[in-house]
Amino acid sequence: MNHLRLNSRPLSGARALRAALIGLAGLIVASTQALAHEYKLGDLVIDHPWSRATLPGAKVAGGFLVIRNTGTTNDRLVSLTSGISGRAEIHEMSVTDGVMKMRPLKDGIEIPAGGEVKLEPGSYHLMFMELKAPAVEGENFGATLTFEKSGTVDVEFAVDKAGGGDHSTHGG
Ligand SMILES: [Cu+2]
Numbered sequence: 001m002n003h004l005r006l007n008s009r010p011l012s013g014a015r016a017l018r019a020a021l022i023g024l025a026g027l028i029v030a031s032t033q034a035l036a037h038e039y040k041l042g043d044l045v046i047d048h049p050w051s052r053a054t055l056p057g058a059k060v061a062g063g064f065l066v067i068r069n070t071g072t073t074n075d076r077l078v079s080l081t082s083g084i085s086g087r088a089e090i091h092e093m094s095v096t097d098g099v100m101k102m103r104p105l106k107d108g109i110e111i112p113a114g115g116e117v118k119l120e121p122g123s124y125h126l127m128f129m130e131l132k133a134p135a136v137e138g139e140n141f142g143a144t145l146t147f148e149k150s151g152t153v154d155v156e157f158a159v160d161k162a163g164g165g166d167h168s169t170h171g172g
Pocket residue numbers: 091092102103125126127
């Protein structure tokens with residue numbers, strides 16, 4: 001999550017303070033809702049839900065995020081809903097005989113105690129289907145995630161550019 005790249009040259013106290021303040025100001029400017037946001041639900045931490053801008057006429061959009069389980073019991077992401085789509089599913093992308101395929105995980109994804117699960121392009125992801133509205137770059141859309149033990153949480157997906165997904169721009 002650290003966006004600062006500190007200069008390795010030794011700094012005097014005053015210069016170091018000034019550099020720190022400038023860095024902090026930059027960090028505040030950079031840390032808009034779209035760049036870094038997280039949610040807590042019981043022992044779960046949901047980090048930076050994001051999506052990609054959809055192309056005209058697209059009927060589906062992906063959803064990506066990281067879920068950390070700081071507790072001592074496993075939990076499970078079992079379902080989600082969103083106003084942006086008629087339905088939403090939890091998917092897994094895999095390569096079978098050299099062909100990328102995705103399939104819905106009807107039992108959801110286990111979030112192991114003390115562990116984390118990354119939903120990211122080419123792997124586990126959320127799929128918003130039967131889109132009612134486009135996902136627009138720079139905007140957010142809401143969704144409700146349901147976990148087996150922890151219950152439900154409302155989150156906002158930050159929409160990146162179409163084809164975006166370089167995690168270095170997302171602080172994680
Ligand atoms: Cu999918």
